[in-house]
Amino acid sequence: MLSDLPIASSGTAASPPPHQGMPPLDQEGAPLSFFEFWPMWAFYPPVALYAGWLMLRYRGITLPTVANPSFPGGGFVGESKAEILDLVVRHAPEWVAPFVTVDRPALERDAGAELALSNLTDQALKKLSDAGLALPVVAKPDLGCRGAGVKLIRTEAALSAYLASYPAGARLLLQQFVPFEGEAGVFYCRRPGESKGRLISITLKYFPHVQGDGQRSLRQLILDDPRAGKLPHLYLHRHADRLDSVPAPGESIKLAFAGSHSRGAIFRNGTDLITPAMEARFDAIAQSLPEFYFGRFDIRFENFEDVRNGHSFTMVEANGAGAESTHIWDRKTGLFKAWGDLMKQYKLLFQIGRANKDRGFKPLSLSEFRRWHRREKELTPLYPATD
Template sequence: MNVFQRILHRPFFIRLFNWEYWSFPAVYIWIYPVWFFLCLRARSLFFFAASNPRIKNGGFLNESKEEVANLIPDQYHPKTVFFAIPANGHIVLNELMRHGLAFPLIGKPNVGGRGRGVKVLADAEAVLNYVAKACLDFHIQEYVPWKNEVGIFYCRYPDAPTGFVTGIVKKEFLSVTGDGRHTISQLLRQDKRALMYMDSLENMHGEGLQEVLLAGEKKIVSPYGNHARGSLFLDHSHLVDEALQATIDAICQQIPEFYFGRLDIRYDSLEDLKQGRNFAIIEVNGAGAEPTHIYDPRHSLFFAWKEIIRHWIILARISRMNHRKGHPYLSWKEGVQMFRENKEWSVRLAAMPK
């Protein structure tokens, strides 16, 4: 690397020239006038609450993962056990055994987002540590073995017989390939994307990053399909066809009064997914979901703004239609309380095991 390349390899300049790493306000502030116009049209700052009537706040903020999971047909959802704090680690282990869960497992907070508080639990000791440090209600989920993960954005107008897919994001987990000479840490620091997540990776792996992989050996260092945890997001919306549309619509229509949001799905192959086989819905996100295919590094910020606004308009239309059917928006007091709760949740999420 020459001097200029080394300068551009620094996190500050990587973030500066790649908008996908910008903060939420830095991306959204420029299009907030559109949001406020939609609020004015709905005559409510909190119209989104009517979008998915069976989900708290429409799934915009603070929704319970347990409540959402109970809406998903069992055959589509990984085996999951929910726990309230304070919890006893040994009782948690017994419950996991009673429900037939085997390691590895995934621990997640019951309220959250952006991968905060999500942790792979490789053994009983990891479960005990997770439970001991948990400061929010949490759930432990079986680890879905299928290697592929996508986020599929789905919308349906309340008076329409069928819905439609508006975008697909393919998630590639952050990984490294050994050369037989350099440590994992050294190899990661050569990669611009990995460099942006080094603090998280060091916290996750510790001395494990000093391992030297064999030449050609590949290791996933962040097995989380989340942009905030290092996954590369690729726009695969071109893969939407009639078969996939029909399958996703059939699934979503089995989730009561679900009209707008993103399904995070692990699957074996695209053909199996189209046929409704060998897949699991890891999570359902409602009104607060982003069309995450915008984070494909090939997309400009202008493309992202266009897609966000397109989804906002759909969200507003669905919410107004549901409101006319009798589903309420949040009152001013309820909306303010929602944001206060979210602030409290965020503080506690930051303290969850990483």
């Protein structure tokens, strides 16, 4: 039982120590699985082939887009984070980190551009103030996945720089920063007509750190780390301005902020830590959302034991049909196990989509699906660098 295990804690009051409030990070064995960072074209073909068979079996190519009828596109592709979080705020506000949205207009490259950017920054700060929020906040794209464009904004100058580099015509969120090290992805599923849902996956997300020894530079600490040293392309560019500095003995340097595996977070499978109290809490939240059946809640918390008891966590995102059971990126998960778990997830997704279509809900047309998908793909490369 987790209650018999120590919860990681050490460090200073000014900054949460590495993995505070999380179950101890198991670092025995290989730091990475052999397929953990395969390109998408190498990992996903078996899952895509299986999804194609499910399209035939359940008679619908775009059935996932109706898995959650209250989410735009079911939350499968091109969905608005703000629209989904607004839905959660309306029905379960006490569990969501508050946020505001900002629309980034086109700024002409002329003498007035600097003034226009200053005005946009002022407007964003006023929106925050009107909502009772203040810096620091987390900036993130309204459309996007896999941690693209997520950045911790601590100063007005950083906010202005983020807005300046954000694609014109796109919307972004500024969300209250939840200053805890604990983060997890909690995957929920309920079939239409069922009285009770269940949790099918929990991913514990650990943010990588290196510790200074007063001798090695930050660059060398990263390269010498058993895991980070195998993934320097994920970390070195984020710390380019201090790579040659020498951290003091015992100084902890956080290498990544976004809780995304592809952006450098460490994922561990926490599914065996699910408790009845935890499942009941997330079922209550999920059932408070109209016509929500399938997706993942990304949460932050001070102590995971509280989460297991069904309280004291804050939702930073709610993901729909396009969410992934990210526990598969635990480096102890085998390749065939990872494929199998995703196939089980997709089977549930298509079954729910089919049931909802039979209830009269209309999935996106193929042309609508392509348009939504294309918009997301066009924007993603334009987002600011992820922290």
